[in-house]
Amino acid sequence: MTGSPARDRRLLAAIQDGLPLVPTPYAVVAERVGETEVAVRDRLRDLIESGVIRRFGMVLRHHELGYRANAMAVWDVPDARVDAVGERMASLPYVTLCYRRPRVWPAWPYNLFCMIHGRDRETVRGQVAEAAKAAGIEGLRSEVLFSLRRFKQQGARFDIAGDRAA
Amino acid sequence: MDAVDRRIVDALQGGFPICPRPYAAAAQRIGLSEDELIARLAALSAGGTISRFGPLWDVERLGGAVTLAAIAVPAERFDDVAALVNAHPEVAHNYAREHALNMWFVVSAESRAEIDRVLAAIAAETGLEVLDMPKSEEYFLGLRLAA
Numbered sequence: 001m002t003g004s005p006a007r008d009r010r011l012l013a014a015i016q017d018g019l020p021l022v023p024t025p026y027a028v029v030a031e032r033v034g035e036t037e038v039a040v041r042d043r044l045r046d047l048i049e050s051g052v053i054r055r056f057g058m059v060l061r062h063h064e065l066g067y068r069a070n071a072m073a074v075w076d077v078p079d080a081r082v083d084a085v086g087e088r089m090a091s092l093p094y095v096t097l098c099y100r101r102p103r104v105w106p107a108w109p110y111n112l113f114c115m116i117h118g119r120d121r122e123t124v125r126g127q128v129a130e131a132a133k134a135a136g137i138e139g140l141r142s143e144v145l146f147s148l149r150r151f152k153q154q155g156a157r158f159d160i161a162g163d164r165a166a
Numbered sequence: 167m168d169a170v171d172r173r174i175v176d177a178l179q180g181g182f183p184i185c186p187r188p189y190a191a192a193a194q195r196i197g198l199s200e201d202e203l204i205a206r207l208a209a210l211s212a213g214g215t216i217s218r219f220g221p222l223w224d225v226e227r228l229g230g231a232v233t234l235a236a237i238a239v240p241a242e243r244f245d246d247v248a249a250l251v252n253a254h255p256e257v258a259h260n261y262a263r264e265h266a267l268n269m270w271f272v273v274s275a276e277s278r279a280e281i282d283r284v285l286a287a288i289a290a291e292t293g294l295e296v297l298d299m300p301k302s303e304e305y306f307l308g309l310r311l312a313a
Binding site: 009016019023051058090111147 | 167179218229238264270304
């Protein structure tokens with residue numbers, strides 16, 4: 001069976017709270033969405049290969065794992081250089097996410113965002129400095145925003161992000 | 167969390183098998199029985215180490231939209247504003263950060279128009295300016311943490 005956005009959303013909605021913890025989880029999912037188990041497995045494989053599913057496994061709570069320092073490091077990088085700098089940053093093992101985003105004047109002059117999760121703030125500050133050096137952007141305007149509290153952590157949900165369009 | 171849990175966490179952050187008995191296949195890789203792996207995953211979920219066991223997907227590739235938003239919230243109003251923001255089901259996660267812009271949250275919805283509606287509603291409900299910073303480019307994704 002080929003994929004359609006509606007079908008993919010239905011399939012992902014069926015597992016968004018987690019794959020069933022039973023010996024044959026794809027059979028359970030197939031029953032939920034009214035497809036055959038083989039069709040479900042084939043489609044999941046396609047979604048992984050095409051990159052719609054970015055990762056398939058456990059989504060961890062970093063804080064509970066002892067990663068107490070969650071930093072968003074931001075830089076104001078000249079637009080002509082930001083892609084090269086972003087790609088370099090993303091290749092560093094301790095940079096977990098790296099995005100270019102629009103500046104919002106005058107409150108927010110930064111366009112490059114890197115997320116770094118570490119066990120303590122001192123380590124993370126050292127990694128931020130090392131990343132800036134590796135990418136050749138030492139001296140550019142920058143800030144490190146550590147998180148203080150997490151209020152909510154959930155994936156994008158399809159009960160709100162899917163069914164009406166489906 | 168013991169050494170076995172750490173082995174599970176290190177091995178299963180991605181690449182979960184797609185086959186009839188995936189837990190059995192994964193367990194074999196780690197040197198456990200299927201029953202033991204399932205029981206350990208259930209315990210890690212119940213204990214809060216795992217927020218979810220399953221897919222992490224790209225909302226935009228499925229026709230959805232997502233943005234990162236920030237608000238400078240006066241300290242004395244922080245909890246009230248957090249409650250207003252988090253009441254929107256489109257708010258996927260929300261962090262307090264050390265900065266004048268002290269509330270940062272991700273909004274995920276079926277379309278850019280829906281995102282605009284949610285951000286406008288939050289601005290109206292809180293009376294505060296909401297900065298909207300959708301990604302222009304993504305250089306990497308694949309949050310992996312060593313246990």
